[in-house]
Amino acid sequence: xxxxxxxxxxxxxxxxxxxxxxxxxxxxxxxxxxxxxxxxxxxxxxxxxxxxxxxxxxxxxxxxxxxxxxxxxxxxxxxxxxxxxxxxxxxxxxxxxxxxxxxxxxxxxxxxxxxxxxxxxxxxxxxxxxxxxxxxxxxxxxxx
Numbered sequence: 001x002x003x004x005x006x007x008x009x010x011x012x013x014x015x016x017x018x019x020x021x022x023x024x025x026x027x028x029x030x031x032x033x034x035x036x037x038x039x040x041x042x043x044x045x046x047x048x049x050x051x052x053x054x055x056x057x058x059x060x061x062x063x064x065x066x067x068x069x070x071x072x073x074x075x076x077x078x079x080x081x082x083x084x085x086x087x088x089x090x091x092x093x094x095x096x097x098x099x100x101x102x103x104x105x106x107x108x109x110x111x112x113x114x115x116x117x118x119x120x121x122x123x124x125x126x127x128x129x130x131x132x133x134x135x136x137x138x139x140x141x142x143x144x
């Protein structure tokens with residue numbers, strides 16, 4: 001719809017009586033489209049947070065004002081000679097550190113505040129593509 005209005009406006013003579021009305025209509029349509037897109041994104045974010053809350057055993061109160069889901073994925077925890085799968089859910093303010101269950105859900109191991117967290121790449125013989133996450137006087141090493 002907006003591109004049709006742009007095309008129409010570009011084909012109008014600036015002296016035309018309809019030119020200003022068309023510009024105003026285009027501005028209004030753009031604002032409505034932006035609000036609709038924002039609402040859809042907020043709805044998708046809310047839906048994802050609800051899905052995570054139901055998928056992670058031991059997690060509650062995930063729905064918080066301003067919380068935005070960013071990314072999730074499985075990495076391997078590096079400890080000694082062993083590697084254990086850990087699934088992480090990253091939001092704008094917290095990182096859920098979980099481990100997969102046989103029923104397809106996840107068990108919450110820890111909820112880490114992103115504030116004050118330090119993440120760095122580390123070189124280790126045990127694992128390639130490793131990261132070190134330091135938080136509240138603890139740290140953990142994960143590899144991809």
